[in-house]
Amino acid sequence: MRALTYQSVTKVSVEDVPDPRIIDPTDAVIKVTSAAICGSDLHLYDVFDSYLDKGDILGHETMGVVTQVGSAVGRVKVGDRVVVPFVIACGDCFMCDRGLFSQCETTQVTEYGSGATLYGFSKLYGQVPGGQAEQLRVPLADANLVTVGHDLPDERYLFLSDILPTAWQGVEYAQVPEGGTLVVLGLGPVGQFASRIGVHRGYRVIGIDPVPERRAMAERHGVEVLDLTKDIADVVSGMTDGRGPDSVLDAVGMEAHDHGGVTAVQKFAAVLPDKVGQAVLQKAGLDALGAMHLAFEIVRRGGTVSLSGVYGGTADPTPFLTLFDKQITLKMGQCNVQRWMDTLMPLVEDPADPLGTMDLVTHPVPLAEAPAMYELFKQKDDGCIKVVLKP
Known part of the structure; x- marks a missing residue:
């Protein structure tokens, strides 16, 4: 089969x-019908070389049709149309029973002290081949595959694999009070859905992003949008009675704009021999923290900051004086995808499409164009917000 593979940084x-x-x-094995490129894939593309091998298959946002099942698979059958949650979980361990599927004790990657195994996501998370390919093997198929109908287009269901439940969990963790104000930092795919979820729940939502096309998309869905300017904290304060918003959701993570120092460390670690590079990232890994620190600055006293953007640093400076003084609640974590399926499925299948699943993809392309799309997505060129690959 054909598959998108990692070669080098x-x-x-x-x-x-x-x-x-x-x-x-x-x-089970599925024939892939759609696979998306995620912002998390960019972390592998240019940061985590020391945890990848040449030829690793990337991708963790996947759906398709079941073509083979193992002898112990009972719920899923050949011919089923399915979405594949990016978290591989057993469904019945201590953690799964508590809805913490991303901490599944059956699939935890104990060698690296990591949580549950993920598709296409380096040695840190099990080095399981990903879904940017023509076919995908799905472990623990009965516990992980989500069967869907055959009538609606892939774009209605595909984002249940990751970014839609990630956004939903992020808004849940933001603990926005009834009728409150939510600021979303970053209007990429997760930020787009988080903003729409906030609007759907009746919150006032303010989205901040430097890219005009992203702001325009969010504005179509009832979001107040702002450019990322030097005085953005003052602007937000002025829009929220001088207090700041009740909650801030950081949908940027380590992809925040950097002034050179952090990026230099990341690039240095990426070209070192694997064991040395891993040691650097484990002991001195840094993230670009602009978005997180902005969240701490603008949230009101007693408010909540929810981190949906991925962070991977182990030596990140954290302003605990600000957190403590402002009495900020901080919630975060890898998405427990399976936990949110029953909540999200009716919204996805609603004919009115209340979360706008059909208004996200800007670049549907054949799998063969994936390498060019990685760079386009990284640079945010050509109005690129979401890429979907069609094997």
């Missing part, structure tokens, strides 16, 4: 690789 290519097969009796 900022270099990926579509190659011929072996077809996936049933390894364990709880496995």
